[in-house]
Amino acid sequence: MxxxxxxxxxxxxxxxxxxxFRLLSQERSYSxxxxxEVAREAGIAPNSFYRHFEDMEELGLTLVDEGGVALRQLMRRARQRIRDEGSVISASVETFMEFIHSSPQxxxxxxxxxxxxxxxxRKAVSRELQYFIVELADYIQQTQGYPAAxxxxxxxxxxxxxxxxxxxxxxCKPAELKQLTDKAITQLRYIARGADEFLKGRRSESKKSASRSDK
Amino acid sequence: MxxxxxxxxxxxxxxxxxxxFRLLSQERSYSxxxxxEVAREAGIAPNSFYRHFEDMEELGLTLVDEGGVALRQLMRRARQRIRDEGSVISASVETFMEFIHSSPQxxxxxxxxxxxxxxxxRKAVSRELQYFIVELADYIQQTQGYPAAxxxxxxxxxxxxxxxxxxxxxxCKPAELKQLTDKAITQLRYIARGADEFLKGRRSESKKSASRSDK
DNA sequence: ACTTTAAGTATACAAGTGTACGCTGAAAAT
DNA sequence: ATTTTCAGCGTACACTTGTATACTTAAAGT
Structure with a gap:
């Protein structure tokens, strides 16, 4: 065949x-x-690398793109979870924590x-994070009615x-993980609440709006 | 002589x-x-390095310690500025921004x-940041009366x-710097306000307390 | 005055790096 | 059936790296 x-x-x-990806670890950064080394791990001759990528930077940017795909899958999972649990904040944080442990690389x-x-x-990673930010901002805008900015x-x-x-x-040790998650949740709730207090004045004339930001 | x-x-x-420190830049990380290279820049023979440091890691930890000193000086400057301006948040953020531009390395x-x-x-840097965090937490505790945790x-x-x-x-371009600073200030105000709203219930019996977190 | 100590140097070596060059063999195009 | 293309390989080269060994030389200790 x-x-x-x-x-x-x-x-x-x-x-x-x-x-x-396999070579990345807590002790080993991409740079x-x-x-x-990558060629060795892939089981090919060093020169064969060039048939696929100009240099290590090009490969790295490809990895970031692939990471972005994984992140967007994560977002989908988080959205599902929000519907199930009702709390945006804790669902998001917990989903993210699971992601980190399932795809640490x-x-x-x-x-x-x-x-x-x-x-x-830096720009590539920033672009991937923007997906997260924009999506979350949209959600906030829709549920809270704040101005986009x-x-x-x-x-x-x-x-x-x-x-x-x-x-x-x-x-951290697995035992401390929950504590850490709770801390992040608290911090996010501070932000949600603080933003709400700051902004509710501005939309006082509008009468619809649910005023609480997280259940 | x-x-x-x-x-x-x-x-x-x-x-x-x-x-x-001189070799560190936006394009060059310590690792x-x-x-x-360091020996060359210092104008000494490579082997002379070993008369002072066991290896590059030891030098690096020394640099982090020195960075910590610079950070604590920064804190002192910020404290002075808080007294002058009155607003903790904007004084801190602005002082920090100036620090980054005066000692980028x-x-x-x-x-x-x-x-x-x-x-x-990671532990060394984390330890240095703790000074900041603890100091800020003390300030918050004293002025707002929240529980230490x-x-x-x-x-x-x-x-x-x-x-x-x-x-x-x-x-970012210098022109966008102010915008960025303002964003950070806003984010910090959300947190301060949100924490206040969340915690004021708990200290409702105490009658002293100024309830606003930042002027 | 002599010896000891140690900061700084010169030379050397093995190991690892990126990549240029030329080849091979099989798939694709003619 | 013949030619062209091209993914993958082997060899080679010039460099950089960390560090071992042995040295110089001037300060410190005796």
Whole structure:
């Protein structure tokens, strides 16, 4: 049986991508990986790498894109959970914590490259996080009726805090995980409540609006 | 004139430390520096490095400690400014933004090693940030009268947001800096207000307490 | 005055890196 | 049936890295 050439190429490309993800860990950042190391892990010759990516940066940006896909799947799961539980905040935080433990490599990548040395990487990660922020901002805007700008500022703060709680979660013992989750939930509730107090004056004439931000 | 041997050694040690800081930039993280590179920048032979530090990790931890000193000086400046301006939040955020632009290298180090691959580094940075958090938590506790645990959760959220705003500030054009600062201030005000709303119920019997968290 | 100590150096080596060059073999195009 | 294309490989080269060993030399200790 003759395999399609393009199919074979795609297969090798996957080998490289998977190898790179496999090499990421708490002790190993993407920027510390060498081309030869990735090739070795993928089971190909160093030079074969160039048939698929210009250089390590191009591979890295591809990984960030793939990470973004995983993040958006996460969002879908979180949305489902919000419908089930009713509380946006705790559902989101808990879903995110589960994600970090099920796909730590993706999180390592995003966490570190977000503040890394490559502008291209920082922008790529930032773009992926914007999906989260915009989606959350929309939700806030719809349920709370805040102006778009204010909703986004609030959403951004929330995403940053959840992200940071995730980073802490990687270092902590499983026993402390719940405590950490609760802390993040509390912090997000402060924000939700504070924003509500600040903004309810501005929409006092509008009479619809449910005034509480999280049950 | 004969110079004291210990003095000379200390001088060379400083050369190394300063060289390492000088090499840090938006494009260069500490973990990407090589021993030889630092030695070259310091103007000494590679092997001389070992007369002062066991390895690059030890030097790095020293840099974090020095960064901590800079941070605590910053806190002092912020405290002064709070007295002058009256608003804790805007004074703190603005002081921090100025710090980032006057000592970017220190900030690069703390920002990246905070989520880096070395547990020792992460702990060291975390310890330095705790000074900030504890100090801010004390202030909140004293002025607002919240329980210590709640004050700390609030302080932590605030420090994380300011830190992240700082990271964004490094990438943005000077024109957008004010906008970014204002955003962070707004986020911190949400937290302060939200925490106040959540906690004022609990201290309803106490009659002293000024209820507003920021002027 | 002599010896000891130790900061700084020069040389050297093994290991790892990115990548240029040329080849192979099989799939695709003609 | 013949030619072209191209994914993957082997070899090679110039570099950089950490660090071991052995040295110099001037300060400190005796």
């Amino acid at each position: 003759t395999v399609n050439r393009a199919q074979q190429k795609e297969k090798t490309r996957r080998l490289i991508i998977d190898a790179a 510390s990986l060498s081309l030869r 993706v999180f390592y990548l995003l966490l570190r490259e977000r503040s890394g040395t490559s502008m291209a990487f 204010d909703a986004k500022i609030q959403a951004e703060a929330m995403v940053i805090l959840v992200f940071n709680a995730g980073a802490d979660a990687l270092d | 004969t110079v004291n041997r210990a003095q000379q050694k200390e001088k060379t040690r400083r050369l190394i430390i300063d060289a390492a 990407s520096l090589s021993l030889r 220190v900030f690069y180090l703390l920002l990246r090693e905070r989520s880096g691959t070395s547990m020792a580094f 709640d004050a700390k959760i609030q302080a932590e959220a605030m420090v994380i947001l300011v830190f992240n705003a700082g990271a964004d500030a490094l990438d």
